[in-house]
Amino acid sequence: MFESAETGHKIDKKTFDAQVPGLREDLLNAQYDLLQNGKFSVIIVIGGVDGAGKSETVSVLTEWMDPRHIQTHAFFEPSDEERERPCMWRFWRVLPPRGKIGILYGAWHTAPIVGRVMGNLKSADLDQAIEEIRHFEKMLSDEGALILKFWFHLSRQQQEKRLKELQQDPRTRWRVTDNDWKRFKNYDKFRKVSEYFLRQTSAAKAPWLVVEGLDHRYRSMTAGKLLLQAMRDRLDEKPVKALLDKIPPMLPQLDGKDILTTLSKARVMDKNKYEKELEKWQGRLNIITRHPGFRNISVVLLFEGQDAAGKGGAIRRVMGALDARIYQGVPIASPTEEERAQPYLWRFWRHLPRSGRFVIFDRSWYGRVLVERVEGFCSENDWGRAYAEINDFELQLVRNKTALVKFWLQIDKDEQLKRFKEREKTAFKRFKITAEDWRNREKWDQYHSAVCDMVDRTSTAIAPWNLIAADNKYAARIEVLKSVVKSIENALQK
Amino acid sequence: MFESAETGHKIDKKTFDAQVPGLREDLLNAQYDLLQNGKFSVIIVIGGVDGAGKSETVSVLTEWMDPRHIQTHAFFEPSDEERERPCMWRFWRVLPPRGKIGILYGAWHTAPIVGRVMGNLKSADLDQAIEEIRHFEKMLSDEGALILKFWFHLSRQQQEKRLKELQQDPRTRWRVTDNDWKRFKNYDKFRKVSEYFLRQTSAAKAPWLVVEGLDHRYRSMTAGKLLLQAMRDRLDEKPVKALLDKIPPMLPQLDGKDILTTLSKARVMDKNKYEKELEKWQGRLNIITRHPGFRNISVVLLFEGQDAAGKGGAIRRVMGALDARIYQGVPIASPTEEERAQPYLWRFWRHLPRSGRFVIFDRSWYGRVLVERVEGFCSENDWGRAYAEINDFELQLVRNKTALVKFWLQIDKDEQLKRFKEREKTAFKRFKITAEDWRNREKWDQYHSAVCDMVDRTSTAIAPWNLIAADNKYAARIEVLKSVVKSIENALQK
DSSP states (O other): OOGGGGSOOOOOHHHHHHHHHHHHHHHHHHHHHHHHHOSOOEEEEEEEOTTSSHHHHHHHHHHHSOGGGEEEEEOOSOOHHHHTSOTTHHHHHTOOOTTOEEEEESOTTHHHHHHHHTTSSOHHHHHHHHHHHHHHHHHHHHTTOEEEEEEEEOOHHHHHHHHHHHHHSTTTGGGOOHHHHHHHHTHHHHHHHHHHHHHHHOBTTBOEEEEEOSSHHHHHHHHHHHHHHHHHHHHTTOOOOTTSTTOOOOOOOSSOOOTTTTSOOOOOOOHHHHHHHHHHHHHHHHHHTTSGGGGGOEEEEEEEESTTSSHHHHHHHHHTTSOGGGEEEEEOOSOOHHHHTSOTTHHHHTTOOOTTOEEEEESOGGGGGTHHHHTTSSOHHHHHHHHHHHHHHHHHHHHTTEEEEEEEEEOOHHHHHHHHHHHHHSGGGGGGOOHHHHHHHHTHHHHHHHHHHHHHHHOOSSSOEEEEEOSSHHHHHHHHHHHHHHHHHHHHHO | OOGGGGSOOOOOHHHHHHHHHHHHHHHHHHHHHHHHHOSOOEEEEEEEOTTSSHHHHHHHHHHHSOGGGEEEEEOOSOOHHHHTSOTTHHHHHTOOOTTOEEEEESOTTHHHHHHHHTTSSOHHHHHHHHHHHHHHHHHHHHTTOEEEEEEEEOOHHHHHHHHHHHHHSTTTGGGOOHHHHHHHHTHHHHHHHHHHHHHHTOBTTBOEEEEEOSSHHHHHHHHHHHHHHHHHHHHTTOOOOTTSTTOOOOOOOSSOOOTTTTSOOOOOOOHHHHHHHHHHHHHHHHHHTTSGGGGGOEEEEEEEESTTSSHHHHHHHHHTTSOGGGEEEEEOOSOOHHHHTSOTTHHHHTTOOOTTOEEEEESOGGGGGTHHHHTTSSOHHHHHHHHHHHHHHHHHHHHTTEEEEEEEEEOOHHHHHHHHHHHHHSGGGGGGOOHHHHHHHHTHHHHHHHHHHHHHHHOOSSSOEEEEEOSSHHHHHHHHHHHHHHHHHHHHHO
C-alpha cells in the first residue's frame, strides 16, 4: 500500500506559494464554522516514518489555523498516573471536545506497531490490539468525532537520505539521534508491520491517509487539502459512503505521478540473449519443483494486464518449464451458472491446488476490481468490499504455505495499438483480437486508475504485486520466470 | 449472556401439538418461496453444549421442511484433501447455493472454541480467529447469504442431569461417550470461552441465537420460529436494522420466563442476625483493603436497581467499612456541559481510580441502556451500540487489575409501592421520593425488558452481573458486602 507514496511526489515553490493563501483562508473558515457548529470534534492522528515530516506538518497545520482552538498532544512514556489506569486512559484525558480540533502525535497506534517490530508482541497480540483500536475508533466516530489519520511515509532510500541530510546540516543535527539510526535498521520490518496495521485499522470513518513525506510542500498541501475536504464535507453534511468500508478517500492529485506512470521502461532484450536466459530460468524453475520441500507447499500464480500485454505468452513460458502432471491452467472468463449461485470468490476457492501443485490463473479474482468495476458489472459496494475480501483470501493462502505470485503486465497505449494491429494482420493471431478489445481500449484511463487503486489496496507485505514493464516481451517473460523462482525459493525457506 | 437460557424454559405437549402443524406449513412455504426466489442461500450453523439437543434439532428442522432442498453437513477430522488447503476450504466446498438451505453442524466456530478450552490457543490467537470468522461471515452476508447461528445451551446442572439420563436409558446409552464426560469436566471453561466467542462473533447479519436446550419442545419450536421469521423477513424484503450491530433478534416469548421473574426471593433476615453479619462482612472488607497486594489493584463498584430498591443503603454499608481516604462515591445524574461535549463514556473514564482505591458509582454507564433507552433520551442506534462499547470498556478495566463488581438490586412492583408510600410518610425520607419516581414506575414493564436485555448482553465471564433480590434490605446488603469481598479476593489472586 505504500507504493503510491514512493513515486517522488513534488510541488514547485511557485504553485505552492500561489495556492497556500487560499487554502489557509478556507481552513480558517472551516475551523470557525466547526466552533460555531459545535456538533463534532476533529481528531487528527499523526504517524509515520522518522524524518518524514510529522512534527513539521503539525507545525504547519497549527500555523495555518487558529492555534487557540487546536489542542496538540504528543505521547511519550506514560506517567505514573497513567500507568495505574487502563492504557487508553491517557488518550481519553485529552480528547478534544466538540467544536475543537485535537492533534495527537504518536497516539494509540504507536505501541502496537513498535511492540510488534521489536518482537514484544506476537502476530495474534497485534491483531488483538488492532481489534481494540477498531472498536475505540468506531465508538469515537459513532459519537460524532471526525477522525483523520495521517501516515507520513518515506521509502528506505528516501529515509536514509533524509536522515543523512538532517545530520549534515548544523541547524538540524540535534534532531537525529542514535535511536533514529537504530530504528532505521528495522526499516523493512517496520514497513511490513505498519502496512498490515494501517490496512487493518483503516475504516471509512477513520481512514489512514498515506502521504509521501519527501517534499515539504507536497506533504503540507496534501495534508491541508485532505483536512479541509473532510471538515467541509462534514460541516456541509455531505453523506459519507459508509458502505465502502476500509477505502480511504483519494488523495488530491497534485502532480500527476502514480505507480504506473513512474514505472521504468523494460530493458531492451534481443532474441539471442532471451533464449539463453529462458533456458536458464526455465531450468531453475523445473529443478526447484523437484526439491523435497516442494511436496509441502503449493503455488498459485495469477496474471493480470492490459489486453495484448503478453499474459498468455508469459504463462506458456512458465508452463513450458513444468511437468504437465503438476500444474493446472485456469483461464477466467464469465462465471458458470453454478458459480453465479455462490459467493464471488467461490469459483477461485474450488481451483486451489493441493500440496506440490501449481495453479495458474489467466486473469483472476481481481476481475472484481478491474473489469467488473469499470464496466459496472457489479455495484460500487461489491467492488468496494472486494479489496478487503481479497486480502483476507490471500492471507489464508499464504498461511497455508502457498507461494502466491501476482503479476500485472503493463504496456503503454501506443504499444497496445501496435500489437492490436499486428494481431489483425497475422492469420494465426487474429482470434486473439476482438471488438471487445477495442472497446476496452476506449476506457484506458478508467482502467488505469482502477489498477492504481488495486495495487494501493492489495499489494501487501505477504502478497505484493509484481509490476512488470511488458513493452519488451522477452524481458517481461524472463522477469516473470525469475519472480516465480524467487517466490518459490522464499516459500521453501519458511 | 447465558443467564436467559438457564431459567428452565418449557412448553407443554398440548401447546406444542397445537402449534406445530401451522409452523411446519409456514416453514415449507418459506422454503419453496426461497427456491423460487433464488436470490439468497440460508446458512444455519449449529453449535452448543453436548446433550443440548443439537442433532435432534437438525433432525426436527429437516423433518419439518423438504429435505431435498436442505444440505446437512457435519464436520469431524479434516480429510487429507482438506488438510492440504487453507482451513476454510472445507466450508467453502459445501456452501449452499442460492435458493437452498445448508445446515452446518460443528462449523468454523468449533476449532477456535475447543482449541482455547484445551489451552492450544492463547487469548490473542482466539481473537485472531474471531476476527477471521467475522470477515468470513460479513463476506457471506454481503454476498446475500442469510446466516443464522443456533447455540443450544444447558447449565452445568442441566448438562450433568442430561448426560446421566441418556446413560441410564438403554436406547440412548451409546450416545454418551467417555469424551462427553471429559468435556463435561471442562464445563466452566467451555462456558466462559463460548460466552466470549459468541459475543464477539454475533453480528446483526450473523447473530448467535442462544436457545435453552433442556426441553425438546421449547428448543425445536424456538429454532423453528426464529428460522421462519428470518426467512420471511428476507423473502418479504423487510429492512434489516444493520445499525444495531451485535444485537441478535429477540427470541420468541413462548413461556414468559426470564431472569427477573425466575430470580429467587431474598431469604428473610431479622435485625439481630443482620447486625452480626454486617459486622462480620464489613470487618472482612476492611481487612482486605490492608492486604499488601491491594496496592496493585483498584476497585470499581456500580449499583443499579429500581427506584427505592436500596442502592443508597447498600452503598453506605460498603463505605462504612472503608477508610474514607481510599474511596470516592460518584452519584450519576445529568451530565455537565463539559461532559456533554465528549463521548458518552468520557464522564466515567475521568473518575477511574488509581491503584489501591475504590470508586463507587451510584447508577452508572448503564444509564445508556436503561433510562436513556426507555425515556428516548438517545437514539436507538446510540443505546444499541452501547452494549458492545460497555463490554469493551469493562474488559479494559478488568485487564488493568480492576475488581469490577456490578449490582442490580431487584424488588417487585408491590414492594416498590410500599417503600414509596413509606418514604412519603417519613419526614427525613421525603426528599428521596419525587414525581419522577412515580413516572418511572408507570414504565415498569419497559424497564423490566431493558434490564433483561442489559444482563443478556453485558453479563460477561469477566464482568458478570450480580442480581440481588432486594425485597429484604438486610439480606440484600449482606449479599452485596459478600460479593464485594469475594471479587476483591479474586482480583488479588490473579
